[in-house]
Amino acid sequence: MRLLLLCCALAAAGAEPSVWTWRCESGSCVRRPAAGVTDGMQLGTCKLTCGELSVVWPRPTGPAAFGSETVPFLIDNIQFQLVAPDPVKPMLQTATEIFLDSLRALQPSGLGGRRAGCRPDGACEPAVAEQAVKVTVAVESAGTALTLETSEYHQLLVNHTAGGQVSVLLYATTFFGARHGLETVSQLIEYDEENACLQASGARSRTKCPILDSPALLIILGSATLSDAPVYPIRALTIDTSRSFIPLSALRRTIDAMAMNKLNTLHWHVTDTHSFPIEVSSEPRLVQYGAYSPRKVYSAREVAQLVRYGRQRGVRLLPELDAPAHVGYGWQWGEDAGLGRLAVCVGEEPWQSYCVEPPCGQMNIVNENMYTVLGKIYKDFNALFQPDIFHMGGDEINFNCWKSSPEIAEHVKDRGGDPSDDSEYMRLWAQYQVRAAALWRNVTGRSTPLVLWTSDLTKQEAVRPSALKPSQYIIQVWTTGTDQQIGNLLRQGFPLLLSNYDAWYLDCGFSAWVGVGNNWCSPYKSWQTVYDNSPRAIARSFEPAGADYASLVRGGSAALWSEQSDAQTLDSRLWPRGAALAERLWAEPDTDSAAALTRLVHHRERMVQRGIGAEPLQPEYCHLNDGVCTT
Template identity: 50%
Template sequence: MSGRVRMLMVMAYIAVVCLPTSHTLTAPEDGFRMPSPWAWRCVSGRCVKEDAAGQVRLTTFNMCKLTCGTEGMLWPRPVNAVIGDQVTLFLPWKMTLQPICQGEVCNLLHEAYDIFTDTLQRYHPHYANGRAPWTGPWDAATELQVLQIDVTVVENDTALTLDTDESYDLTVTTGTDVISVLIIAPTYFGARHALETLSQLVEYHETADALMVVPATVSDVPAFPYRGLLVDTSRNFVSVAALERTLDAMAANKLNTLHWHITDSHSFPLFLDSLPNMAYYGAYSGSQVYTPAQVRNLIKYAQVRGVRLLPELDAPAHVGNGWQWGEKEGLGQLAVCVNQEPWESYCMEPPCGQLNLANPNMYDVLGQIYKELVQLFSPLELFHFGGDEINFNCWNTTEEIFKFMVDNGYGTNESAYYSQWAVFQERARELLHEAAGGRKVPGVLWTSHLTEPEYLESLNPSQYIIQIWTTKNDSSIYKLLSRGYRVIFSNYDAWYLDCGMGAWVGEGNNWCSPYKGWQTVYDNSPHDIAFAETGSPYTDQILGGEAALWTEQVDDATVDSKLWPRGAALAERLWTNPVTTWKAAEIRFINHRQRLVKRGVQAERIQPQWCHQNEGLCYLSEPILGCGAV
């Protein structure tokens, strides 16, 4: 008997045996809140649904979720938390912020506080549909309560680096007329995370039409300094509004890096003041372009939410459209094999294109792009060079490049071309260094032929971070770690979120199928992978991880549901690095998905709502038939 059939039998049994006493009710009008016979009791860390008639010590659904369990419904799970079992009611306009901070940190704190207050407003069920919320009436005690938030930020630094301290301490205590919140953090980013945690200690009280907060003590720090998502905006354009929604959701999950794969062979949607031809030839349309002003605004939007933008200009492969203007401007071919057919012979997916190694003007243009990117993303703390999936045949069948290789005595076999790829990469690094005014900017590279042992010596471990996109069983993981490279895990067998769709060229499923469920995402531990391959977790060299959303089959209409809530599973793995599996997190995860939806994120549904209201009863082993708790 399948799990689905067994579950239907359980639900049928409950529907027949556990019906409440009937009541005479009229059909509700728009906006009317129908009374419910149900209430909830916290039993062994789970909220159990019961008939409220004649019962004591039962609570509303939201109150039970807020107070039940050692960490309540906090996501990602904090390092240390003590959650109370009673709540205090207050109104959203009865809040004050008292910061102790310096300079720009104070400005950021006030913006973060505005986001916090907006988040609390969204907990009201009528917020989203245009009705005026918070109409009351409330009792006198609720009217009097003030939520006072005292925030102390020690440092004045507003740049998020790999060394930034994102820890915080948060205490919530209740008094007669004051709910006291104390936040202490070394940096703005820790304080922002504390406000996010505080927002998850607050919920809407269904019968009082007010907010409720639970007393708590939280001490927290992330396990990894790099906690990222990749969004590709070349294969399909993703609007600024969708990127802002992504940043909102990342902030709600304490993810701190949006890896922006801006360009590829498909399109070049970034407008550059000094090189307008790149977008002129490379954008899908005149309206599908990111202007410098939009980029700067997006960087600021991200900073307030505790997120860095990591730009990627993939090269020397994965270029093409946008580079065709060189010959008209007297610069020769800047890229070769652009849109060349049959594409299977010249690249990994259509359309093709690679930079022209034989044309020195290509380096001049590349250096100019780097200069503008350094200015746009100031202060640039990380840069992604891309650097994977070179097609040997593309270069070897291009007459100009073939002649360049022969005339310079390099040879024309694969090894010779890979050696010239290494030369290109070193030149690209030098160009970025020059663009940054001599300031050291760590560069990130994808795993590729260039990161294999025979070419790895060309990459200085102090200058490069390697992003691992192969499988968790790849033997190159050991070679990279043992040679001192810092790494970011993005192994496609767990953290590629575009997998599991129908093929977009040909038929069948796409190349990295099957679909990666949230359970797979959650259980993918970078330390465990490293230990399995090397016998050591290499804790200091593993910076963290990143889930990738390549957009061959994604655009504004589906970006939310592809990223969320699976991105939340990634977030707890990288923030907490739990020793337990997804099963211990499931109840909180399902609740957190609901929270994201309240905040405007169109996150994919994971289970029927019945499972959310009946914790622990949606499982695969033999169910226990009955009414109420297991």
């Protein structure tokens, strides 16, 4: 009989064993009094074995089956066999170390010192001490770079053999699929509260648990099979570090959480009018004039390290240099350097006349020296990020800013245009975009896909064909999911990334930071709203008969703009809503958020165990009693 002994979570206090046990009833873990129950189990066992999808997050896209038995083992008894081309082996070895760290995080906090899973005298019962878990990881490709064409497919087989060993076989086309597979394996493992106590006491009785310093005894699902691969190649979070500086430690933690959820792209909105916090080695004045302080700078060395950190965890860093608007502080030194004004309207007042939020600023797109500086930024960004895609920004141009700049208005007049006509500035904008894209290609020596936000430029069909081509650009949609511009872009054949603000803006629903009331994109976007926002459904809502617009969707990104968020709020704003996004983009499930609730509540607990400050979805009571906190 398996008795639930929660005592080990409070072992140092010598707590009494729990009077509760769990049973799997109709796919839900139901808490019952332990007295008289002969088929009860601990909560971790129930979560692993009860339900069609176990507690795997995000849900697999291919065939998957999970067993009903668990096997106890010691973390020290995990053995790895890595079969991969030489370039991949170091990354795979590091991935196994990350995997083991995730398992160590399962044990109750405050316990540490003695050998894992053993009695205070150092002895361990042979049945568990000798139980081995052998993990074999086989990777086919030698590639170590994540691109839009990289396969993230993997297959997993878990089997409890007749000899007592648990065999875990993981096959993946690439390292990135293998990394995802190891994450799945870690989710099939829980802390063994019952047997850790029994191992410590050396007895099969419900007595007080003795003090146990390091009860790293775990349980693994005894059998499982799955084939898995994501629906979309870009599964992203957009993080803004210009309005509020976010330290590298918080960005690394965000990458860790993204890896847990199989999100693969950190869209880094690193600069804006507010600040320019990233070092450009070939033009140090950008960060000297643009950083909030010398302490709030991302050095070139730190950025390169963060790129490697992300790649190891299956996350690409997609840099964004938003332009030609959203350019201000960091660009003010041009006149003193004899280069003329590199940006115009910087800090201009009243700001409402020149931009959407203070401070204002836009590129001086008629100044040739500005393009020289832009080329230096592009060259450094290419060296630092080695990007397979690059984000050029391109949103929220204010024509009045350019009109009010004498040299830009004079430029229009000299070419026979009317300086008061908005269409003249639209043409200038289109010409800038063509030139900037060519500059990026010349500097990098390759034609990476370019990303632009939806804007007046992407909306103007008369101007767009000369400036934007579907073969070169991915358009990131930040308007509502019902905006007709989405249909127009799909009709033209543009690949899309969805970031519609009515579902995937995570900074909404708080007080206004300029003026009174709530911020502009209120209300708050709940995890249910995030989960139920389907890029496929949005694309199909615009489809004429016989078209396949859904195939043009490359994925999506939930955005956290930092006017009212920084490192102190980062985790709670992103998680677990980012996990809801992750399942939507990984699997595009036909089911809605209600069907995902139980697994997400458990996954939130898992994120907290690993050091992510994810906000709670429900009282803890609901995690202990599946299905009772619903309507």
